[in-house]
Each structure stands twice: as C-alpha cells, then as structure tokens.
Amino acid sequence: MTQIHTLDPGASPLDYYGYELRRCREAAGLTQKQLGDILGYTASLVGQIETARKVPTLEFSERVDVALETGGLLSRLAVLVMRHQxxxxxxxxxxxxxxxxxxxxxxxxxxxxxxxxxxxxxxxLSALDGSDLDDRTAVRLARQRIFDKDEPPILWAVISEAALYQKIGGANVMRGQLLKLLAFEKNPRINVQILPFDAGAHAGLTGSFTLFRCRRDPDIVYTEGYGSGHPTANPDTVMDCSLRYDHLQAAALSLRDSAELIRRVMEERYGEQRVPGGDPVA
Structure with missing residues (x-):
C-alpha cells in the first residue's frame, strides 16, 4: 500500500496550500492524474505541489479553482505562498x-x-545562481499582482538612462522589457520617468531607494544591499529621501519625453538590423 505523505498545514503557507489542494481534489473524487489531465499538467506536478515540494504558480492555482470550483481559494493562498518564498x-x-x-x-x-x-x-536572477529558476521567477512576477487589486497603488518609477543600455539577457529580452515600459504610457497609475545622462550630478548619486506611502501607516524608506534590505520609518530619513525624490523627478524627463527616449533606445540599440543581402538579425 502506497504511503501518503502527510502535511502539517500550520508548518508554512506552502504546506497549507498542499494540504488544501489535496483536500479539495479528494473531495471532488479525483486522482492526481485525473486532476492533472483536466488542468493540462502532469500527475507528478500535482503530487509535488500537494507534498510541498514544488511552488504552485498563479496560473496553476487559477485553473484548479475553476476545475474544483473552490471559489478562488487556491489563488488567494498562492499569493501568500509566493510572498513567503x-x-x-x-x-x-x-x-x-x-x-x-x-x-x-x-x-x-x-x-x-x-x-x-x-x-x-x-x-x-540567473546572473550568479541558476537554481530553482522557474520558482524564483514566478515568485518575483507574483509581486506584480498588486496592480490587479480593486485599488492598486500608484507607482512612480524614476529610472536612470543607464538601465536602458544595460543589456540584461540580450537584445530580444531588452526589446521586450522596453516594450513593456512603453505599454504603461497610457496608465495613470504606473508612471515611468527616465533620468537622462545629461542630468549630470543628481540627488540619487548615493544609490537606489524606494519610498512607500500608506494611508494609515507611517511612510517608509527602503534601501538594499547585498543580501539584505534596510527599511526605516525614521522621520528625518523619510523627509530627506522625499526631498531627494522630488529633485530626481524634477531632473528626469517628462512622461512623454521619457517614453520617446525609451522608444528611441529600443529601436536604435535593440531593434532588428539587416545584414547586407541577408535576413534581419537582433
């Protein structure tokens, strides 16, 4: 008789997810293979997720919710699982x-x-460590679900022009990334400004930072080092970084001019180019 791996649902969000997936599947009278066939996944994957050996993706969770009529339970749990990972x-x-x-x-x-x-x-993510890349990628992308909320946050992103030229992953990857930035051009809640090289010395020379402004909680400044993060609600630090951010926005290009620069870099640096008498190359 096959031994069933039992989970403690209180051990972690991943264990809780696996426990609930198995409970819902068994309540529907389905085997792992039958559920996998319905979802378009292998029985092995279903089993790995049920035993907390694999992180579920949001797509997998949404398909399970539809197939087992869970009322969105697994999708909600998946967000917690991703954050905990x-x-x-x-x-x-x-x-x-x-x-x-x-x-x-x-x-x-x-x-x-x-x-x-x-x-x-x-x-x-693979620059120094290619292990568990699928799971780590899914976890980072899951953070973007905050924009799907009924009241998503407003994002102001000032990005150095250098980031447009840093060829992460090659020309095709960068072209796709810059296209995504351009897709936010008409979205008033996601605003991208480019700080051009011509800005010279600027208020952000000491490094990257993020300001979080909440309705009921104190504002927080977040900076990052190698393998560590440094959030603080110190009023003096928050005030200093808020002033720095105002100056960075003032020095950055307008939203329209930023989009034009992104478009120009995308076309000139990452666009298709033809070799004489040949096919287009990236």
Missing amino acids: LPAWFQQVAEMEVRAAEICSFQTQLIHGLLQTEDYVRAV
Missing part, C-alpha cells in the same frame, strides 16, 4: 508593496521588479 529579508518589502497607496522608486542600474518582464527576471 521570497528571501526572508525581502518579505517585509513585499508586504509594504501590498499595503502602500503610493510607491516612489529610483533605480540606477535595473528596471524595478514590479515592471520587469518574465525574460528579464530570469536573466537577472
């Missing part, structure tokens, strides 16, 4: 992203994680 030092940041009414970010080298494409995420 983040590095311990970053979990507080993900929680702040959920609670914030306004997020103001300045980035010197990279596109902000809330605006990254899947391919860009994979390239960034």
